[in-house]
Amino acid sequence: MQLSEVVEVSREVGATRSRKAKIAALAAVLARAEVDLLPVVVSFLSGEPRQDRLELGPAAVFGAEAPPAATPSLTVAEVDDALQQIADTPAGTGSRTARIRLLTEVLERATADEQDWLRRLVVRDLRQGALAGVLTAAIAQAAAVPEAAVRRAAMLSGDLRVTAAAAMTGGEAALTAFRLEVGCALEPMLASTATSVTEALTETTAAADGHGGVVVEAKLDGARVQVHRDGDRVLIFTRNLNEVAHRMPEVVDAALGLPVSSVVLDGEALALDDEGRPRRFQDTMARIGRERVPAGGSPEEVPLSVRFFDCLHLDGEDVLDRPLRERLDALARAVPAPLRVEALTTDDPADAEAFLQRTLAAGHEGVMVKALDAPYEAGRRGASWRKVKPVHTLDLVVLAAEWGSGRRRRWLSNLHLGARAEPGDPVDVEGPDGGFTMLGKTFKGLTDATLTWQTAALLEREVRREQHVVHVRPELVVEIALDGFVRSTRYAGGIALRFARVRGYREDKGTAQADTLATARAIFSGQRPPGA
Known part of the structure; x- marks a missing residue:
């Protein structure tokens, strides 16, 4: 199977919101895949390599320069072999260089679209919409078996790749043969x-x-x-x-x-x-x-x-x-x-x-x-x-932002968030309404539309840059939902946001109306329950 087939179906799946269309596109490519390649194809369609660790970060992956090929020639098997060579590279002096060389070699054989897809696959940032539930339905459609049978087999095997191979080769009978085995982990409900x-x-x-x-x-x-x-x-x-x-x-x-x-x-x-x-x-x-x-x-x-x-x-x-x-x-x-x-x-x-x-x-x-x-x-x-699960919400001030990676590399994404400091509190950033103490970062909850607006708004307020971080005037207030705080020695306030995500910008509020470090500490100590 050609890699271009997987790349194209990934594009189709990512471009539609229709679950039915996603399932149909995925089922079509699964039906064409060679049986021995099904585990690899399922992994790729899931948005990640078959290998657990490749030891290549975004800087190495997106920094690897390779002129794109004019026409597609790479096969799924060749890409998987190359990724396995990267995974098998022994740790030690020169290992990073060796991994980048192997990645560059496969990129040189890829078209521009394939290069972009491969880079995002390696850093596990494909975001193509082929979640496990959709893939389960696609496997059922491709193998002409009940979706419930695929789902149950995947539950018992703990591996959708194994399940796909069983469905495509043995049908429903092979799926019903799966049994719970004490000592073999199940995906949790x-x-x-x-x-x-x-x-x-x-x-x-x-x-x-x-x-x-x-x-x-x-x-x-x-x-x-x-x-x-x-x-x-x-x-x-x-x-x-x-x-x-x-x-x-x-x-x-x-x-x-x-x-x-x-x-x-x-x-x-x-x-x-x-x-x-x-x-x-x-x-x-x-x-x-x-x-x-x-x-x-x-x-x-x-x-x-x-x-x-x-x-x-x-x-x-x-x-x-x-x-x-x-x-x-x-x-x-x-x-x-x-x-x-x-x-x-x-x-x-x-x-x-x-x-x-x-x-x-x-x-x-x-x-x-x-x-x-x-x-x-x-x-x-x-x-x-x-x-x-009632959550805490805080109105915090944006102090800086980091350029994103992968699909978000053209946007300012990861927000540095601060609470309003009061007399006696540590201060990380001064502003027209006083000082602010940094509590942590988040890039979660941001839509493409918000990222586009946010990038423009923050660049208008830029005061300096530090590598990939853009420091800004503390003027924007954003509502954050969070599960709570953890102790931290990284930040002057001694606590850090836990599972924070953006709910939306509060254009109706000035920074003088942002929540204080004292409020954050009350959440940390349990004195302020969720929803209060």
């Missing part, structure tokens, strides 16, 4: 977002055709874990399917203490204080990030706890295809109440809202609303699970 518990109850009930009821669960601010136990063997997988049992001896001990012989559980690992309240997310992740933690821990360690909310397998029997109510029964048989996430079965919005407020008061981040009749749909962000 995901939740859609709702703005309120009333909305979540309404939409979840509608997704279940009004039958079966719902359960409201506390949404914990920890690390998603999938725990597999087979006898005395325990494996723990993160949301990204990395195995981390060696980092979580407390979770291993909890799993070994269950009255079961084999089990697969879905849950959250988090650090709790002496009163049972969650520690900062940063504390949990710092602890989990340690490469090895001794069994039994040590006095200076932050202890981890685990809370489970779903059961996918119990003592030799798969239950993931069963309704949630049956999975919760299995969970109750396998896991004692102190290790289960707190939950309330109700369809009353007032009861659900009261449960949300109690959960927030306990220090957690929100609730999940789930249809009791829904199966476990791994890897899907379906309508049967809804998350209600």
